[in-house]
Amino acid sequence: MNDLSVKHLISINDLETNDLNTIFKTAESFKEIINRPIKKVPTLRDITIANLFFENSTRTKLSFELAEKRLSADVINFSASSSSVKKGETLIDTTNNILSMKVDLVVMRHPHPGAANHIVNNTNTSVINAGDGTHEHPTQAILDCFSIREKFGELKGLKVAIIGDIKHSRVALSNIYALKKLGAEVMVCGPTTLIPKYIHHLGVKVEHNLTNALKWCDVANMLRIQLERQEIQYFPSIREYTRQYGLNMQIISELSKEITILHPGPINRGVEITSEVADSSRSLILDQVENGVAVRMAIIYLLAGRLNRA
Template sequence: MNHKHLLGIKTLEAEEILTILDQAVQFKEIINRPIKKVPSLRDITIANLFFENSTRTKLSFELAQKRLSADVLNFSASNSSVKKGETLLDTVHNILSMKVDMVVIRHSSPGVPIFLSKHIDASIINAGDGTHEHPTQALLDAFSIREKFNSFKGLNVAIIGDIIHSRVALSNIFCLTKLGANVRLCGPPTLIPKGIEALGVSVSYDVKSTLEWANVANVLRIQMERADAPYFPSLNEYAKHFGINKEMLDTFGKDTVIMHPGPINRGVEISTDVADSDQSIILDQVENGVAVRMAVTFLLAQNRSAV
């Protein structure tokens, strides 16, 4: 992999994705050792700039960086000078003056990581930009799928729920189609963008037939904070028509693997008995997230001098 930044999955080749996944296998071994830390990135300082809320991604990146012995700066917009009116570029330039080598950024506006990459020298990792991309989530999802099935060729993966607001969906679509999986999107018509079939996916509005087809179901959260218009009548209505419960899954007589990027709205897109069942690999996804982010960070750190 010869990139300075990880801005999205769209610009990665299948081979580069597989390189990251292969390296992540080795990093997963490290985080299961008695001493879970290697000294590799002692010379690197990384700033985590979170202009939007996060639990998993922020902790996962921070832990990955610490496991690699990098120095870590954490920044949250909510308690910073952004509130006093400082611009994004001024904020970032000020942080970089403190000799930071790499920036992990999450922002509610799509395109912020790409914009920054044109103005600053540091390596940039996109930790989610609005409704655009969330590349490390797609990589850890792919890693978790590969752990279960070993290969992507011919695998049926359903992405179910709020597609239109989801950067996880878009990055997953890019990632899984590049790797050779069949991707089907499912949700209410109001939450699936028109014309998305152009990305090489199929679309269904029927959750039962989709689950019957799928080897893996990646269930997405209903993003109430991004929903600026009523996309469906009520959460109860959504749960009734698109929510996934154990009783429904059991009727198919097969072990569909259930994934969810979190945070879960229990009882809305997924019921508690599914989220906590043996079919669910939701917590494996979280563990794998650290390994995948170590791999990405290590690979990019070595490419810092790349153009």
């Protein structure tokens, strides 16, 4: 009951609802700990964790590193731009070389969907997926749900709209899986070109009008346009996207209820969300960042507890 049902965190789809609740409960304790004068616990002092970042990251990388250090784990960092990957080394070779240095757990971000799973299948380490291409970003989804749960008490019956570039967003897919497991209703909203054709098979509503989506939801999770993953142009211009899907105070003030705003970052201020909304009391954006450390501490703690066990 208390143990996670998985040895790795690759996809939210692999988790049971109980696992999510165990992570939330553990994260609550870690949140209390990181608000103490001394924010560190000695739990993982015999564990070494490698952060393998084959793709750029600010928040996730810092958040994982801080989580690991606050658990007293030894941490080694790797980023593709300054490594032998540029000299032609394969992913498995790079990982196995790092594992030979007696690393216990790997946190990996990679531009290719399925990369984390590839490591699980070809090495014998425990892996946490910190984002694999357009596939999944499970820790982000868990911290988003944790932040919503903190505000509303529970997710069951809540209406959550995920708005923006659904097609290229790993945050969207992980969030859909997590929210559905926890009993929330989910809607995706964005231009037709940025919504995968068969997404309704995941049990989500599809909407193309921002105002309609906002009228429906209790929580709006605003996503960035992932221009770096768009091989063709999906909409005429950023200006036009902003006019149709940008969240500003005027739209919010016309709603008859108060909605809560999430954003996984990085924010493109003035594109998908205005500064006024992002910095308002409706926004949980900075809570998400704080909760990110606590949630990642919980995930690492629970997975590390399974190391060297059957």
